[in-house]
Amino acid sequence: MKDKIVLITGATNGIGKQTALSLAKMNAQVFITGRNQKAEQKQLMK
Numbered sequence: 868m869k870d871k872i873v874l875i876t877g878a879t880n881g882i883g884k885q886t887a888l889s890l891a892k893m894n895a896q897v898f899i900t901g902r903n904q905k906a907e908q909k910q911l912m913k
Contacts, residue, residue, distance in 0.1 A: 868895035875899050879906035 873890050877883035879901035891897045 868893035871895045873897050877901055879903045 868890055873895045875883050875887045875897060878887040878899035887897050887899050
């Protein structure tokens with residue numbers, strides 16, 4: 868996934884969250900969005 872850019876919607880929990888984490892571990896550049904801004908901030912800190 869190196870050099871790939873990915874946008875994950877609904878990335879603050881559930882499948883979207885796990886997908887974002889997995890892709891980030893594979894060195895993809897991951898952008899996330901969700902309905903809960905505080906949860907998004909927590910996710911970015913990981």
